[in-house]
Amino acid sequence: MKINIHELNKKSEVTFKGEQRVSLKGINPVHDVLDCMAFVEGVATKSGNRYLVKGHVITTVLLLCDRCLEEYKHALQADLYKEYSSEEFLDDEDEDIVQVTGSEIDLEDAITEAIYLNVPMKGLHDDNCKGICKTCGQNLNKQSCNCEKNDIDPRLESLKNIFHPQSEE
Ligand SMILES: [Zn+2]
Ligand SMILES: [Zn+2]
Numbered sequence: 001m002k003i004n005i006h007e008l009n010k011k012s013e014v015t016f017k018g019e020q021r022v023s024l025k026g027i028n029p030v031h032d033v034l035d036c037m038a039f040v041e042g043v044a045t046k047s048g049n050r051y052l053v054k055g056h057v058i059t060t061v062l063l064l065c066d067r068c069l070e071e072y073k074h075a076l077q078a079d080l081y082k083e084y085s086s087e088e089f090l091d092d093e094d095e096d097i098v099q100v101t102g103s104e105i106d107l108e109d110a111i112t113e114a115i116y117l118n119v120p121m122k123g124l125h126d127d128n129c130k131g132i133c134k135t136c137g138q139n140l141n142k143q144s145c146n147c148e149k150n151d152i153d154p155r156l157e158s159l160k161n162i163f164h165p166q167s168e169e
Contacts, residue, residue, distance in 0.1 A: 001107040003044045005086070005100065008051060016055070017041040022112050024061065024119075036061050038111055042080055049087045050097070051105060055080035057114050063123040067131035068139050074123065078114040080107070 001020045008014045020038050042055015057078040062071050083097045084105050098109070130140035138145040 001040050001111065003051075003053070003105040003107065005051075005103050005105060008044055008046050008105075012046045013043060015041075015043045016107075020108060020111050022059070022108070022115060024112065024116060036115070038115060040080065040107070040111055044105065049085055051084040051086075051100070053080060053082045053084065053105070053107060053110065057111055059115060061115065061119060063119070063125075065125035065129055066123050067129045068125065068141055069132065070125055070139070070141075072123070072125035074120070076115060076118050078118040080110060080114050082107075082110040 001016060001018055003014055003016060018040060020040050021035060022038050023035050036059050038057050038059035040055060040057050042053060044051055044053045057080050058076070059078075060073050060075050063074045064070070065072055084100045085094070085097050086100055126141075132139055133145045133147050135147040136145050138147075
């Protein structure tokens, strides 16, 4: 998604709407999020040498479930808010402002950042995901297994959680 600066200078406000392919590969090593297509819309306004881009990003990313390690689709919405400047030298305190040269503002980095900031730290394909058996590796959403831990008396299970509070993870 690109905004023509000449047009923005002339009209001082330009709306945009469309799709942007975003590569998130390697950004989030935990989830191995891959490419996605994002729907983007918003408005760019000019104020002096500064350009403010405000908008909205909607996309679906592929995540790995933390419990069962299966891939699943996660619908995501993000706010887009980025300031750009055509000034040659920016103050240190303006480190959030992106310098633009040439005749276009490329929104790809800002869109990528907005999506990345909204990817959940912990992925769950379903709140009721049963996960993987730690003993035999069976995906318990697909099939149960006969490992011992399934036979634990529920009263003992709650005792176990007292002594090993992290074992729920
Ligand atoms: Zn899962
Ligand atoms: Zn098992």
